[in-house]
Amino acid sequence: MNAVANIDDQGQPLLSVSNLRVNYGDYQAVKGISFEVARGETLALVGESGCGKSTTAMAIMRLLGGRAGISGNVDFDGQNLSTVSDPVIRSLRGNEISMVFQDPMTSLNPVLTIGEQIGEVLRRHRGLSRKDARVEALKLLKKVRIPNAEGRLDDFPHNLSGGQRQRVMIAIAVACNPRLLIADEPTTALDVTVQAHILQLLKDLSEEYAMGLLLITHDLGVVGQWADRVAVMYDGLIVESGTTEAIFTAPQHPYTKGLLGASLRLDTESHYATASLPEINVRQNNSGIIEFDLNSHARYFTARDASSGTLDQPILDVRNLRTEYKTSQGPVTAVDDVSFQIRPGETLGLVGESGCGKSTLSKTILGLIKSSSGEILLNGTNIAGFDEKQLRAHRPFVQMVFQDPYGSLNPKHSVYRILDGVLKNHGVKSAQSRSQQIFDIIHRVGLPQSAVWKYPHEFSGGQRQRIGVARALILRPSLVILDEAVSSLDVSVRAQILNLLADLKQEFGLSYLFISHDLSVVKYMADRVLVMHDGKIVEEGAHDGIWKNARHDYTRKLIGSVPVPRYALAEEEAVPYSNSAWQELPVAMLLSRFAV
Amino acid sequence: MSNTPVSDLTAPQPTAALQRPYAAPARLPDSSWRQQLGSSLLGRFAASAKDPMADDEDLADAEPRSRSRWPVLRALLRSPGAVAGLGVLLLIVLVALAAGHLYPGDPLDMAGQPLLTPGEDWDFPLGTDALGRDIAAGLAHGARVSLLVGVTAALVSVVIGTLIGALAGYFGGRVDRTLTWLIELFQTTPSFLLVVVVVSITQSTIGVIAVVVGLTSWDTVARLVRAEFRALLNADFVLAARTVGYSTRWIIFREVLPNALPPIIITASVIVASAILTESSLSFLGVGDPNKISWGSMIGTGRDMLRSALYLTAIPGAVLVITVFSLNLVGDALISALNPRLRGRTA
Numbered sequence: 045m046n047a048v049a050n051i052d053d054q055g056q057p058l059l060s061v062s063n064l065r066v067n068y069g070d071y072q073a074v075k076g077i078s079f080e081v082a083r084g085e086t087l088a089l090v091g092e093s094g095c096g097k098s099t100t101a102m103a104i105m106r107l108l109g110g111r112a113g114i115s116g117n118v119d120f121d122g123q124n125l126s127t128v129s130d131p132v133i134r135s136l137r138g139n140e141i142s143m144v145f146q147d148p149m150t151s152l153n154p155v156l157t158i159g160e161q162i163g164e165v166l167r168r169h170r171g172l173s174r175k176d177a178r179v180e181a182l183k184l185l186k187k188v189r190i191p192n193a194e195g196r197l198d199d200f201p202h203n204l205s206g207g208q209r210q211r212v213m214i215a216i217a218v219a220c221n222p223r224l225l226i227a228d229e230p231t232t233a234l235d236v237t238v239q240a241h242i243l244q245l246l247k248d249l250s251e252e253y254a255m256g257l258l259l260i261t262h263d264l265g266v267v268g269q270w271a272d273r274v275a276v277m278y279d280g281l282i283v284e285s286g287t288t289e290a291i292f293t294a295p296q297h298p299y300t301k302g303l304l305g306a307s308l309r310l311d312t313e314s315h316y317a318t319a320s321l322p323e324i325n326v327r328q329n330n331s332g333i334i335e336f337d338l339n340s341h342a343r344y345f346t347a348r349d350a351s352s353g354t355l356d357q358p359i360l361d362v363r364n365l366r367t368e369y370k371t372s373q374g375p376v377t378a379v380d381d382v383s384f385q386i387r388p389g390e391t392l393g394l395v396g397e398s399g400c401g402k403s404t405l406s407k408t409i410l411g412l413i414k415s416s417s418g419e420i421l422l423n424g425t426n427i428a429g430f431d432e433k434q435l436r437a438h439r440p441f442v443q444m445v446f447q448d449p450y451g452s453l454n455p456k457h458s459v460y461r462i463l464d465g466v467l468k469n470h471g472v473k474s475a476q477s478r479s480q481q482i483f484d485i486i487h488r489v490g491l492p493q494s495a496v497w498k499y500p501h502e503f504s505g506g507q508r509q510r511i512g513v514a515r516a517l518i519l520r521p522s523l524v525i526l527d528e529a530v531s532s533l534d535v536s537v538r539a540q541i542l543n544l545l546a547d548l549k550q551e552f553g554l555s556y557l558f559i560s561h562d563l564s565v566v567k568y569m570a571d572r573v574l575v576m577h578d579g580k581i582v583e584e585g586a587h588d589g590i591w592k593n594a595r596h597d598y599t600r601k602l603i604g605s606v607p608v609p610r611y612a613l614a615e616e617e618a619v620p621y622s623n624s625a626w627q628e629l630p631v632a633m634l635l636s637r638f639a640v
Numbered sequence: 641m642s643n644t645p646v647s648d649l650t651a652p653q654p655t656a657a658l659q660r661p662y663a664a665p666a667r668l669p670d671s672s673w674r675q676q677l678g679s680s681l682l683g684r685f686a687a688s689a690k691d692p693m694a695d696d697e698d699l700a701d702a703e704p705r706s707r708s709r710w711p712v713l714r715a716l717l718r719s720p721g722a723v724a725g726l727g728v729l730l731l732i733v734l735v736a737l738a739a740g741h742l743y744p745g746d747p748l749d750m751a752g753q754p755l756l757t758p759g760e761d762w763d764f765p766l767g768t769d770a771l772g773r774d775i776a777a778g779l780a781h782g783a784r785v786s787l788l789v790g791v792t793a794a795l796v797s798v799v800i801g802t803l804i805g806a807l808a809g810y811f812g813g814r815v816d817r818t819l820t821w822l823i824e825l826f827q828t829t830p831s832f833l834l835v836v837v838v839v840s841i842t843q844s845t846i847g848v849i850a851v852v853v854g855l856t857s858w859d860t861v862a863r864l865v866r867a868e869f870r871a872l873l874n875a876d877f878v879l880a881a882r883t884v885g886y887s888t889r890w891i892i893f894r895e896v897l898p899n900a901l902p903p904i905i906i907t908a909s910v911i912v913a914s915a916i917l918t919e920s921s922l923s924f925l926g927v928g929d930p931n932k933i934s935w936g937s938m939i940g941t942g943r944d945m946l947r948s949a950l951y952l953t954a955i956p957g958a959v960l961v962i963t964v965f966s967l968n969l970v971g972d973a974l975i976s977a978l979n980p981r982l983r984g985r986t987a
Contacts, residue, residue, distance in 0.1 A: 410883050432888070439885030452876035456898040456980060465894065466884050499980035515880065 056122075057082045058256040059104070059224055064116035066096070066103050073099045075280035076116065081224065081256040086247065088259045088267040088288075090303070091277035092534035093505075097260045100277075101226050104258075105143060106133050121223065139169045142217040144246075146229040148209035152201040158185070158212055159197035165219045184215040188245060206398075207238035211245070218249055224256045225249075231266065235397040235561065240605040243270050262534060264307040265564070268292055268609020276300045279334075292611035298336035299324060305338060306539035308564035310591060310606045316391075316546040316569055321539035357424065358385035359523050359555050360409070360442070365418035365428070367401075367408045378404040380579035381418075386523060391549065391556040393570025393587065395563055395602070401579040402559050406527045409557075410444055411435045423522075440470060443516035447528035449508035453500040459486070459511055460496040463518055470519060481518060488551070489514045490544060506537035513544065517552065525557045530565060542569060563606050567591060575599045715977035722973030725966035732963060736783035743777035747933045751777065758951055769938075769952055770945060778933050779959055785934035786916045786960070789850040793915030794908045796854025801861025802904060806892050808862070809869025820866070823859045831856035835918060839927050846929045849922060853915045861907050868900035875899075902975045909971035913964035920960075935960050 057080040066074040074096040081087045091097045102108045104118050104125065118125040120141065125133060137143075145151050153161060162184055163177035172180060178197065185193035188211040201209055210230065217225055227246060231239035247270055250257040259271060267274055268288060275285035276299065284297040295301045302324030308314065314321070322338045329335055367379035378401040386392045396402045407413045409420055411430060420428040427438055446452035453462060460482060467478045486496055489510040500508055509529065516524050526545070530538045542565070549556060558569050566573060573590050575583040575598065583596040594600045716722045735742070745751075754772040756764050766775040808819035838852045872878060873896070881895045920936015922928040928937055935956040942952025976982040 407879075412879060412882055432882075436885045439883070442883075444880070444883045446876045446880055448876050452880050454877040454881075454895055454899070456978070458980070465886070465890070469884065469886050469890065501981045512880075515884070519884075 058085075058121055059258070060117075060119040061100075061104065062117045062119070064100065064103060064118065065114070066099050066108065067113045068111055072280055073112075074103065077275075077277070077280070077282045079275050079282060079285060081258055083223070083256055084251060084254040085273065086250060086257040086259055086271045088261060088271035088274045089277060090261060090264065090267050090274055092262055092303075092536060095277040096280040097277050098228055101143070101228050101258065101260055104226065105137060105141060107137075135169075138165060138217075138222075139220045140222055141224045141226065142220070142222040144210070144213050144217050144225065144227045144230045146232050148206055148213055148233065151213055152209055154201050157198050157200055158204070162212070162216055162219060165216050169220045180219075181215075184219055185212070187218075187249075188212070188215045189241075190215075205238075207234055207242065210234060210238075210242055214242070214245060214249070218253070218255075221253055222255060223253075224258065226258045226260070228260045229262070230259075232261070232263070236563070236607075237397065237601060237605040239266070240607065243607070246270075263607070264303060264535070265309065265607035265609060268611060269607040276303065288609075289611050292609050298338060299326075302336065302338050303535055307535045308562075308568045309608060310564045310567060310603065311608050313588070314568055315587065316542070317571075320543045320546065321568075323540055323543065324536045356387045358387050358421075359423060360386040360557070361419075361421035361424075362409065363419040363421065365405070365408060365420060366416045367404050367413055368416045369404075378579055379408060379415075382576075382579075382581050383418075384574055384581065384584070386555050386557060388522070388555055389549075389553060391558055391569055391571045393566035393573040394557060394559045394576055395561065395566050395573065396576035397561055397602075400576045402576050403527055404579075405576070406444065406525050406557065406559055409525065410442060440519040441521050442523045442525065443519060443521040444525040444527060445509070445512050445516050445529040447531055449505045449512055449532065450500075452512050453508060453515075455500050458497055458499050459514075462511070463496070463515060466515060466518055485514045485518045488548065489517070490540075504537075505533055506540060509533060509537075509541050510544065513541075513548070517548065517554075520552065521554070523555045523557065525559070527559045528561065529558075531560060531562060538565075545569070563591075563602065575602065711983060712974075712977045715983040716970075716973055719973040719976065721969040722977075725969030725973070728962060728966040729970065732783050732959075733787065735780050736787055739777075739780035739784060743774065743780055745777075747777040747781040748773060748931075755949055757949070758955070766955055767951055769941065770949075773933075775938070775952070775955060778938050779935070779956060782933050782935045782938055782956065783959075785846055785929075785932050786919065786936065786963075788846060789853065789919040789934070790912035790916045792847075792850035793854035793857065793918075794911040796851055797858035797861055797911050798904060798908050800855070801858035801907075802865050802897070804858070805862035805865025806869055806897065806900075809866040810873065810888070810892055810896070812870075816866075819862070823862050823866075826856065826859040827863075829856075832918065832921065835922065836925065836927055839922060844922075844927055844929050846919075846932055846934075849919055849929065850915070853918050854911075857911050857914065861904060861911075864903040864907060865900055868903060869896055872896050872899055898978070901978055905971045905974055905978075906968075909964075909967040912967055913960075916960060916964070 059081040061080070062078045063076045064074055064078070065072065065076050077096075077100065079087065079089075089097045089100065099108070099112075103112070103114050106114075106125065108114065114126065116126065120136070123132075123136075125136070128136075152158075156164075159178055159181050162181035163172075163174065166172045166177040166180050167174065170180075182193055182197060185196055190196055190208055190211050196204070196208075201212075204212065210233075214230075225246070230246065231242050234242060243266060246257060246259075249255060259267070261267060271288050273286065274288050274291045275282045276291070276297065277283070278299050284291065284295065284300045291300060292304065295304055302322055305322035306324065308321070325337045325339050327335055362385070363383050365379055365382045366377060368375040368377050380401070382405060384392065394402055394405070404413060408415050411427065411432075415428050418428060419426045422438055422441060425438065427435060430438070453459075457465075463482045463485065464478055467481060472478050472481070482496060483493055486493060491507060491510050491514070495503070495507070495511075500511070503511065512529070529545075530541050533541060545556070546569070548554065556569070558566060560566050567587060570587045573585055573587055574581050575590075575596065577598045583590065583594065583599045585593070590599070591603060594603055716726075739747075750772040751774040752761065752764055752768050752772050754768055754770050756768045758765065758767040758775075760767065764774050764776065766779070768774055769778075804819050804823065808816045808823075834856050835849070835852050839849055842848050842852075869892075878891060878895060881891050886895065916936065919928060919934055920939055923934055923937035924940030924943070928934065938956040939953050939960075942949065942956070945952055
């Protein structure tokens with residue numbers, strides 16, 4: 045591979061980190077890690093939130109605040125970054141080493157034009173005049189392939205889409221031909237179709253300038269497709285590193301195996317009805333040693349296919365639904381003539397990119413937004429146009445699990461009060477009966493009973509999502525809308541929640557409307573799939589067929605953009621399954637630190 | 641290449657990280673002591689034979705009482721600032737209530753030689769004013785008036801302001817525009833002038849003054865509450881409350897309002913202070929209740945002799961400052977105590 049040859053040519057790597065430690069008081073964020081990045085090479089630092097990967101990047105750049113204690117060596121092309129003076133490191137930042145951050149919406153200054161922001165870097169680091177900087181900025185914009193670059197120079201950030209803003213950020217980052225580019229989750233906030241372009245761009249630039257690329261990400265699909273080498277981080281340590289091929293085809297460490305197993309891929313046939321996702325089981329034995337093992341099992345659900353259930357009356361029958369928003373430029377149609385049905389026990393997947401109207405659709409079904417026309421038949425009753433009072437009687441049948449496990453629970457209420465309020469509002473008068481139902485549902489979503497007395501901030505992201513699921517299920521609905529319900533969770537936590545949802549579906553006989561931008565998750569969870577684009581349903585198909593025989597151009601483009609690792613995972617035999625919530629408890633507790 | 645060997649992981653790890661997750665069993669004292677007690681009294685068999693669900697029922701009864709009884713008050717009493725503030729306020733309230741016993745008779749009557757400085761005559765420990773009125777008696781009786789005005793005005797303005805702000809913020813649209821217009825009307829009118837006018841037209845009794853001051857200072861509360869509501873309405877938990885089918889009243893008062901409380905509390909303590917001051921300004925202008933002594937009227941009458949007898953203004957002024965400061969301390973601590981996250985931190 046290119047990268048390996050480079051090390052041999054040059055003798056020494058571009059960036060060499062040895063025994064890096066970062067601690068905040070007693071808490072060790074990074075516990076002595078070592079890795080190297082060669083010229084022109086892409087090293088992916090993979091791990092879940094809280095594992096210390098971003099802290100590592102910030103420590104390399106010496107951007108951590110004064111509270112952080114850093115030790116170890118960071119050698120950049122012969123200079124020891126941990127000992128050089130502040131002026132020296134400042135001259136290196138943005139010049140020799142630059143960084144691209146996750147959120148392109150906030151990393152650009154909203155009151156300066158694009159041209160000024162790129163020009164500023166050029167003038168400061170390369171000493172160009174205002175006029176030259178403008179010319180150079182234009183070249184850079186063309187290099188990062190922004191359409192109509194001339195016109196964009198005088199635009200403000202709000203005129204650009206998320207992907208274009210990230211391109212501008214990359215243009216700023218590569219303005220001074222850096223030798224090392226650190227990209228911290230560069231595409232996490234972007235749509236799949238945009239993600240592919242941004243990663244391709246980074247790869248091309250890295251090859252063109254022989255620039256080392258340190259790619260920090262949680263997404264194994266991205267890693268598998270783009271990285272030369274991979275270092276897997278867990279709890280401040282690199283548990284395994286090697287070439288991408290080695291990591292993907294023959295992972296050694298159980299944590300790596302778990303991550304690979306838990307991350308869903310579009311090119312495998314895994315489906316909820318036949319197998320659960322492997323869950324990483326982390327525990328500490330008596331002598332304080334952390335042990336990992338994997339837990340997955342076969343499922344024997346009868347998955348519904350599109351043809352089998354046509355005789356049942358659908359739970360939800362949406363007919364020619366249209367939802368419009370009033371804006372200053374006139375009405376915008378967010379949901380445009382959408383029709384579909386969900387039958388009892390079915391999981392209908394709905395995929396689409398941000399802004400395609402999928403969230404508006406779910407809110408319209410729930411009556412949170414008024415529809416402009418069309419029918420929403422819930423168990424045969426048309427609830428479109430119902431007001432809050434009329435909807436109340438129908439609320440228990442359809443519930444929703446929200447995306448953000450942090451925002452969707454009232455921070456001022458204990459879990460008990462959150463769940464109790466739901467039951468009270470739906471006429472459960474007896475306090476004892478309410479208490480019984482609350483403890484029952486908390487048990488079923490795999491949380492300890494003591495959880496009900498805690499407040500939302502005392503839980504990890506995965507646990508909060510369990511509470512969100514409990515709130516949705518406590519009224520025993522027949523349809524649950526999962527709007528990006530697992531999108532903000534880490535891979536291993538996501539696997540747990542997906543397993544939980546699949547188990548609960550069987551247990552309660554639920555139907556799901558599973559909305560996500562992530563095709564691989566939808567592929568795993570759905571029986572039938574709808575593809576939404578610009579407010580319209582452009583394609584509908586069975587979960588196993590649609591990926592291979594997509595008819596619509598947009599579907600094909602969407603599928604083509606999903607990062608698929610270049611290497612297939614070696615087949616893993618399923619571990620015998622034991623499902624007792626009591627055994628799952630310690631797993632949930634220990635895994636809770638995956639999520640910040 | 642750095643390939644951290646897998647064996648590294650089997651080395652003893654610091655346990656700090658593993659203790660961090662919330663659900664570490666050590667955090668559940670109830671269940672653990674229960675189990676320990678159970679097993680020591682009834683033997684291992686009894687503890688293990690217990691059905692897990694039965695144990696939960698048990699917990700259901702025991703936990704709320706042990707864990708969630710008066711959590712706000714407890715958190716409040718853990719904060720030294722709040723304890724000091726509450727102590728001072730309690731003292732002032734007690735003095736105000738006992739004023740009739742401590743200093744029987746009208747505090748406006750001449751009691752002794754005029755212009756005794758504090759300490760000069762121990763019958764009048766805080767001295768007397770130009771008309772020979774006992775300052776200590778004035779402070780005690782004045783506390784009644786000042787506290788009444790402050791608390792009533794704050795209550796009136798918080799209730800009206802919260803209601804109007806919540807309605808404007810929650811419903812938006814035309815309701816919002818109308819109510820915002822009303823708020824702006826009050827904001828642009830000089831409120832003190834309004835108070836003077838209303839008090840001059842009606843009777844200048846303490847009750848009227850208190851209510852009128854409240855009626856002219858709700859606009860600040862309303863603006864704050866409206867802004868908080870507008871921000872919180874987009875939070876997912878409010879959407880979740882709507883999907884669950886909560887009534888509008890429930891969402892406003894149970895879901896959103898508790899999250900909008902901090903600015904309301906801070907403003908309330910400021911309104912108490914400014915109402916006391918407004919009342920003193922009224923007394924100073926002579927439109928206050930002439931039959932009642934208040935801290936404000938004491939400051940107002942002492943003002944004429946600011947250079948010769950500073951204590952006449954300094955003493956009631958200091959009491960006023962201490963009261964307002966205590967209110968602020970309690971208000972601050974109350975905000976932390978009402979926030980479950982901060983409440984846990986002081987635990």
